[in-house]
Amino acid sequence: MPTTQLSRRHVLQGGAIIVGFSLSRSLPTVAASGTAPSKAVALDEVDSYLALERDGSAIVYSGKVDLGTGVQTALTQMAADELDLPLSRVRVIQGDTALTPDQGPTYGSLSIQNGGTQIRAAAATARRKLVQLASERLGTPADALVTRDGRVTPAAGGEGIAYADLLKDGHFSLKLDKDAPSKNPDAFSFVGKSVARLDIPAKIYASSTYMQDVKLPGMLHGRVIRPPAIEARLTAVDEASVAGMPGLVKVVREGDFLGVVATSEWTAIKAAEKLSATWSKAETLPEQSRLWEHVRATPVVKEDVTSNVGDADAAMSKAARTLKATYDFAIHTHGSIGPSCAVAEPEGDALTVWTASQMTHALRTQLSAMFSLPPDKVRCIYVEGSGCYGRNGHEDAAADAAILARAVGKPVRVQWSRADEHGWDPKGPPTLIDLSAGLDDNGAVTAWSSQFHIPVGAAGSVPLVAATLAGLPHETALAPGNIVHNSAIPYGFPNVKTVCRRLATTPLRPSWIRTPGRMQNTFANEAFFDECAAAAGVDPLDYRLRSLADARGTEVLRRVAALAKWESRPSPKGDAKDQGDVQTGRGLSYVKYELYRTYVAAVAEVEVERRTGMIRAKRVFVVQDCGQIINPDGVRNQIEGNVIQTVSRVLKEEVMFDRSRVTSTDWASYPILTFPEVPEIVMELIDRPRDKPWGAGEPSAAVIPAAISNAVFDAIGLRLRSVPFTPEKVKTALQRT
């Protein structure tokens, strides 16, 4: 059996070199070499998104990438429908800075909503052009022509003309018209149907190409040696400690960046372990046991007022009763099952990087800054990796590979270890939230006030570890994601003030993890609202419906209540003490994502074991309205993933650290949910084929933490305000009561 390699062959295509992935059916042949785009990539050009091949098939160029979410299939459905082509004649090239438009990073549940909508508009513009060309050729009015199966034909009948024969070179040379008439949803052949995912068979039969599988001719293997403490300085490297290791090519040191390059992966691993290096001591992290005091004491850079209605302070002082509570949410890691990996190839002053990055265009900008190269000398090519759920270590591995490849002048593959991934991927920052509410004599909320203690910054580019360690140019601003979202609430209280106190620093390098901010903020809002409902002695569903004037929001709530056979009564159950050791409860939660799109309501059913403090999520009901659904099974898969991953985060997960570094660097110290612990998931989707397609990759995660907290309260009358809800916390709280 031969070693599978990327076979390189030179093909004349605008002077670009083509690299074919010889064993891959999932990846299209992609042009390589770190040079300027060889085709249109501007956001307003149809050619940036679409090309017609001579054989009548179409290529879609997508800046958004499939991170294992099914987006490739969904985009194929959207384009095929708009172009009237069979699915088999549409293929998607993703995230290649030389070929695809910069549609922004693949985050924020925007791949379909924004990326797909742009591709749909490009396809609609293209179809209109094809009809116009056919009209001229056939002498038939455009409105008497139809598109069908890759041809423009007279509606009255006749052979018509194939698309490929209408365009000389497959190029449209046309500005994208976002108002080009899109297909009538009644005529969709693929959109709205559970088309089987195009990538799954190859994954099941081991023929897919993951980032970790990419090989180049002459490729070497690199490994990084990270400091034993954050901000420790590298004072000495004893190269003699690895001298003579067969296959070791080079020890690479640049500032505090340290790595090894070897001819085989196993040699690189052993050399990285064996290499003796001396580092300075550093203790820059707070005591974990005092994390929340630390967060509270962190200087505030600015205050973002995310909503301000009426006069919350005045109303609070006049309220019949007030409630106050503080919620916190631990630091989480992305926890990709495959640690980050990248391959970099230097060619003269150009650099090509194969990466599983969710943001190849932004990565190109970062790498060009890091190495002081013009952006058109850097090319980043997306290859699907292990799921990342946000900005994990993929981009950092790319920078590691680049620095090592440039040091040896050859292609280098860097595979992070499990400890590299758990220890050095950027983290979801700790979140601390203070809330207060004022209730009138009838139990209605008259005042709502909240303060979110969260790091400053938005999305953007997370500083690359290698650039930071090597002292090469890099960003310094924090990039925790757009974590202010859903700090404001969907309910129509008369007096509301929600404020995000933006902190100057946060203990570990932050980034976004699935549902960043929206999850933490919705946790606090929906659990605290449940506290208000309990204080008012009102059923949590009724309490929400009373304050909600949004028909689509009301619908998801009513439908989830029906689905879960919701019993109308206040929480807690009240018979808690009579039920013995294992008690059950149910909790409701609701979100309108970012207060303008996807609606989700969920009911969680839990069991709480008083003796051990163990919480089991038994069943989770979800109803979601994300507008037009492209692929129902794809949406279901995302919702299942959101529920299970979030149950894991809420019940189990917490990054552990000492004063120097992350100490939870494997799956034993950072356990995640396992098969026996996974809840049953029951869901209903509301499809609105005539509405915009909204995001589905994250919203259903936002409702899970509060649904569980509320269910535990219902079961045992104990309010959990600190994620994760570990057995220790439950036991301690039970002992206090």
Added chain:
Amino acid sequence: MGQSHSMTINGRSLDVRLDDPDTPLLYVLRNEVGLRGPRFGCGLGQCGACTVHVDGQIVRSCVTPLSSLKPESKIVTLEGLGTPEAPHPVQAAFVEEQAAQCGYCINGMIMTSAAFLNDKPKPSEAEIRQALAGNLCRCGTHARIVRAVQRAATSL
């Protein structure tokens, strides 16, 4: 350079040359033999992404030194389990149930389930969950994976 080692992989005999006989099986399969089924996940035997069959038993290839295997040990990887033309029932069921998101863990899920169903062809749902308790999935595809194993069990 290096010593020659005889191996039997997916029904074929072959020799590999290695500098270090203690190289974990995973790196031999991926880098010397060119297989992609077994995947590196942790190198600690904690996640199951690297699972292969050795003489019908599931083995974590990332912590199995080549030197611990006999030359006649029959190693089967995901590639050797079945093909699109002649799928193993577990593979066919995973496609039917669309039981993958990123799919990085799926090798371990399929290899573990195939060996499990071989020993226990008609398992309960709880037994399936228990059999997969040592395999980690981060995307949250568990429900589909369990359904796929149930489907495979009915077709075996």
